[in-house]
Amino acid sequence: SSVKLLLVSLLSSEARNFGSMLVALGYIYPLQDHKRLVIKPDASLYRFQTPYFWPTQQWPVEDTDYAIYLAKRNIRKKGILELHEQEHYNRLHKWMNHKWDFIVMQAKEQYRAAKERKKPDRVVFECQERAYWVVHRPPPGTVSAMDYGLDRRIDPNTVEVTGESLCDLFKYNSCQSCLPSNPWLTDDATYWTLNMPNVEIPTKMRVERWTFSFGELLSDPRGRNDFRLFLKKEFSGENLAFWESCEDLKWGTAATMREKAEQIYKTFLARGAPRWINIDGKTMEVTVKGLKHPHRYVLDAAQTHIYMLMKKDSYGRYMKSPVFKETTKKAICPEEHKFSDNQLEQNARNRRPSLSPIILRQMEEEQKAKMAANVDITQLCRFTTPVPHLAVYSGISDFPSATASPSLPFLAHTPACPSPISVALDSTSASERRVEASEGEGEGNPAARGPVGGNVSRSRMALSLRRLLKRGCTPSTMFASLSPKCHSAAGTSSRIQPISPNQPSQAPPRRIANFFQIKVDIPPECRIYPIESEDEEEENRAASRGGVGAKEIICPWESLTPQNGTG
Amino acid sequence: IPGPLCYSLLLLVVACYRHLASCVGGCTDSLQLRDELRQTREKAQKLAMAICQHLTLHLRDKSLPEEQRKEMELLWVAFSSSLELLHLDMCKVFNMSDIFSLANTDALVQTGLQGSEVAARALSLPDLNQTQSPTLPAGLESQERSTLEQEIGQIDHMIDDMEMKVNVLRWMVEPHGPQYADPLSSTDSASLAVFSVDEEQPGHQPLCQRNKFCAVLFLFAVVLVAGFISVSMVLFSGVCF
Numbered sequence: 001s002s003v004k005l006l007l008v009s010l011l012s013s014e015a016r017n018f019g020s021m022l023v024a025l026g027y028i029y030p031l032q033d034h035k036r037l038v039i040k041p042d043a044s045l046y047r048f049q050t051p052y053f054w055p056t057q058q059w060p061v062e063d064t065d066y067a068i069y070l071a072k073r074n075i076r077k078k079g080i081l082e083l084h085e086q087e088h089y090n091r092l093h094k095w096m097n098h099k100w101d102f103i104v105m106q107a108k109e110q111y112r113a114a115k116e117r118k119k120p121d122r123v124v125f126e127c128q129e130r131a132y133w134v135v136h137r138p139p140p141g142t143v144s145a146m147d148y149g150l151d152r153r154i155d156p157n158t159v160e161v162t163g164e165s166l167c168d169l170f171k172y173n174s175c176q177s178c179l180p181s182n183p184w185l186t187d188d189a190t191y192w193t194l195n196m197p198n199v200e201i202p203t204k205m206r207v208e209r210w211t212f213s214f215g216e217l218l219s220d221p222r223g224r225n226d227f228r229l230f231l232k233k234e235f236s237g238e239n240l241a242f243w244e245s246c247e248d249l250k251w252g253t254a255a256t257m258r259e260k261a262e263q264i265y266k267t268f269l270a271r272g273a274p275r276w277i278n279i280d281g282k283t284m285e286v287t288v289k290g291l292k293h294p295h296r297y298v299l300d301a302a303q304t305h306i307y308m309l310m311k312k313d314s315y316g317r318y319m320k321s322p323v324f325k326e327t328t329k330k331a332i333c334p335e336e337h338k339f340s341d342n343q344l345e346q347n348a349r350n351r352r353p354s355l356s357p358i359i360l361r362q363m364e365e366e367q368k369a370k371m372a373a374n375v376d377i378t379q380l381c382r383f384t385t386p387v388p389h390l391a392v393y394s395g396i397s398d399f400p401s402a403t404a405s406p407s408l409p410f411l412a413h414t415p416a417c418p419s420p421i422s423v424a425l426d427s428t429s430a431s432e433r434r435v436e437a438s439e440g441e442g443e444g445n446p447a448a449r450g451p452v453g454g455n456v457s458r459s460r461m462a463l464s465l466r467r468l469l470k471r472g473c474t475p476s477t478m479f480a481s482l483s484p485k486c487h488s489a490a491g492t493s494s495r496i497q498p499i500s501p502n503q504p505s506q507a508p509p510r511r512i513a514n515f516f517q518i519k520v521d522i523p524p525e526c527r528i529y530p531i532e533s534e535d536e537e538e539e540n541r542a543a544s545r546g547g548v549g550a551k552e553i554i555c556p557w558e559s560l561t562p563q564n565g566t567g
Numbered sequence: 568i569p570g571p572l573c574y575s576l577l578l579l580v581v582a583c584y585r586h587l588a589s590c591v592g593g594c595t596d597s598l599q600l601r602d603e604l605r606q607t608r609e610k611a612q613k614l615a616m617a618i619c620q621h622l623t624l625h626l627r628d629k630s631l632p633e634e635q636r637k638e639m640e641l642l643w644v645a646f647s648s649s650l651e652l653l654h655l656d657m658c659k660v661f662n663m664s665d666i667f668s669l670a671n672t673d674a675l676v677q678t679g680l681q682g683s684e685v686a687a688r689a690l691s692l693p694d695l696n697q698t699q700s701p702t703l704p705a706g707l708e709s710q711e712r713s714t715l716e717q718e719i720g721q722i723d724h725m726i727d728d729m730e731m732k733v734n735v736l737r738w739m740v741e742p743h744g745p746q747y748a749d750p751l752s753s754t755d756s757a758s759l760a761v762f763s764v765d766e767e768q769p770g771h772q773p774l775c776q777r778n779k780f781c782a783v784l785f786l787f788a789v790v791l792v793a794g795f796i797s798v799s800m801v802l803f804s805g806v807c808f
């Protein structure tokens with residue numbers, strides 16, 4: 001008979017190795033399950049490959065031949081091409097387009113020539129050709145013996161690792177304790193699904209990793225989410241947000257850098273910023289100075305400071321927090337898979353390509369945008385308002401209100417220094433303004449990229465809506481969600497007062513290009529809490545107040561421009 | 568003049584050659600196979616030579632109209648690809664016949680083939696002024712080898728020559744045909760333009776036209792026979808029942 005049966009004894013591992021090598025390189029091929037080039041210790045049949053298709057002489061494996069082969073397969077049965085073959089075919093059609101007539105016609109001729117043969121011979125030839133292409137154009141996810149040619153080592157445990165296939169490294173070195181099972185070995189992708197970046201319920205091993213160090217927690221997206229949740233409950237989410245925006249700046253495109261730096265400054269660093277972060281004076285000075293000429297690493301000092309702050313302070317508390325305890329409790333520990341050989345074959349057959357990285361990136365972006373929209377801030381600190389007897393200005397001389405009463409440092413929208421954190425100038429109450437700022441902030445988070453104009457109109461609309469709702473809404477309900485832990489430890493310091501009605505529509509004063517320093521007397525142990533106790537009184541006084549003066553946050557790097565009253 | 572039909576003949580021959588080549592070293596390897604290989608490649612070479620001359624001549628002609636030039640270039644690219652394929656196969660056969668000598672039939676690999684007449688299709692084509700030679704005697708295997716070596720060199724030379732003499736920008740060529748091979752399309756060479764017959768070389772023209780004529784005749788004969796059989800069957804069945 002023309003079919004030779006190749007039996008491999010289980011006990012003889014040497015024979016098995018040799019057999020595996022033969023089949024992986026294409027000297028023999030399996031008759032069933034042709035896609036997996038392995039020797040199975042059962043009664044499955046193998047056949048010798050014809051010398052024309054041997055890899056010995058290392059003849060070049062031409063793409064032209066592959067294209068002809070795929071075209072032939074398609075003639076035999078339309079639509080039979082697998083996904084990766086289809087992709088190859090399309091790619092070749094693009095790159096070898098000039099030869100395509102030849103390829104199609106040659107495929108037809110080869111098909112017809114094959115028909116001349118007797119049926120059994122035709123089948124044998126088809127099997128031979130198919131086996132050849134499984135060796136030289138392996139399906140994705142397969143370990144190919146052709147990766148390093150005939151010099152490839154089978155045993156990855158040998159000392160030299162230079163010639164190793166990456167897949168082998170994965171198989172034998174890492175993922176030893178993969179639960180439920182190592183996908184490289186069993187073709188079952190559950191392990192990857194359970195450990196996706198933003199999975200709802202993490203695995204126990206993953207959660208345990210977070211306890212190793214703060215860096216581990218931050219680098220795992222799921223861990224970071226958890227941490228963010230915890231910080232949100234503690235109302236110190238701005239630290240993490242700042243850290244993340246610094247990362248964004250560092251890793252972002254050069255074109256967006258200036259804009260991002262501006263954004264970060266306005267959101268986190270500036271006097272009276274909605275999400276002001278608590279860094280020491282020296283670092284602030286260095287940072288603000290550097291922001292004059294922003295570059296990728298300009299916020300490094302501040303970022304490190306915040307990182308250390310989180311590590312020493314928040315991380316410890318996070319470990320003891322109910323959020324973390326909850327997560328740990330919910331974490332799953334999957335059972336180990338025990339696949340039979342048939343099931344392994346089934347898995348191999350059902351292999352599918354994973355999501356395209358383009359789609360994954362889109363999903364990430366959507367996630368980021370969603371998170372940006374849900375930012376919860378009302379963290380204006382009373383300590384950031386310019387206290388006349390403490391604050392040190394330089395260069396800003398034209399504020400008529402400066403002597404009268406401390407003006408509320410608000411971020412106004414100007415053409416010169418546009419900010420999505422824009423507030424309409426005709427607000428009527430401090431609390432409204434603050435809420436307004438937070439709403440604007442929600443859109444103006446460094447991660448968001450909405451057009452400035454749109455944000456202005458949106459904030460204006462929101463403002464009018466607020467005014468409508470104001471009648472039925474008491475400040476206590478508005479701020480009910482705020483942390484009750486606010487202690488007015490230094491209650492004697494200035495309170496935020498609405499701008500006096502003297503300058504409703506005054507043109508914004510001329511600014512001088514300087515960066516200003518602010519020395520505010522903040523007790524080191526003070527945490528930034530939203531101001532609750534004073535709100536109600538201000539709310540009551542709201543109706544009598546007039547418009548807001550155009551006080552703007554001046555970016556240190558902006559040059560002076562004469563303003564015309566539009567805010 | 569070699570028209571598109573001649574080119575598709577070349578493709579046919581090249582495809583047959585490949586099928587034959589895949590049997591070398593296997594259990595169906597034999598003197599006959601080697602002989603068929605030889606004949607097939609000789610046929611291929613003759614066709615190739617003719618097409619090459621024709622194409623080179625026309626493409627070097629500066630006064631060729633633009634559209635015809637485009638078609639010629641298309642054919643050029645297709646032709647050079649088939650030539651490369653043939654060259655590759657010939658090299659493989661040369662290599663393998665070194666390893667698998669017919670003197671030692673035990674060393675032949677049991678590939679599971681039974682042997683069939685692949686070459687019949689290629690060899691049944693009308694010869695280009697050449698008589699069929701008898702089966703090669705066993706002792707002339709080495710001669711065969713050197714002949715093959717020579718012929719490989721010739722093809723190589725032809726390919727080089729083509730590149731030297733005519734400058735065709737391959738990436739500018741746009742194919743006419745579909746992306747997927749359609750087995751049902753009867754017009755093989757529909758994607759290659761039909762050339763106008765050159766009056767200068769009448770010798771080749773009747774060859775291809777004769778081919779068409781033979782095919783039509785054959786078809787007619789088949790239809791006649793089929794009709795006859797069906798009629799007789801009807802009559803017989805009429806007689807039986």
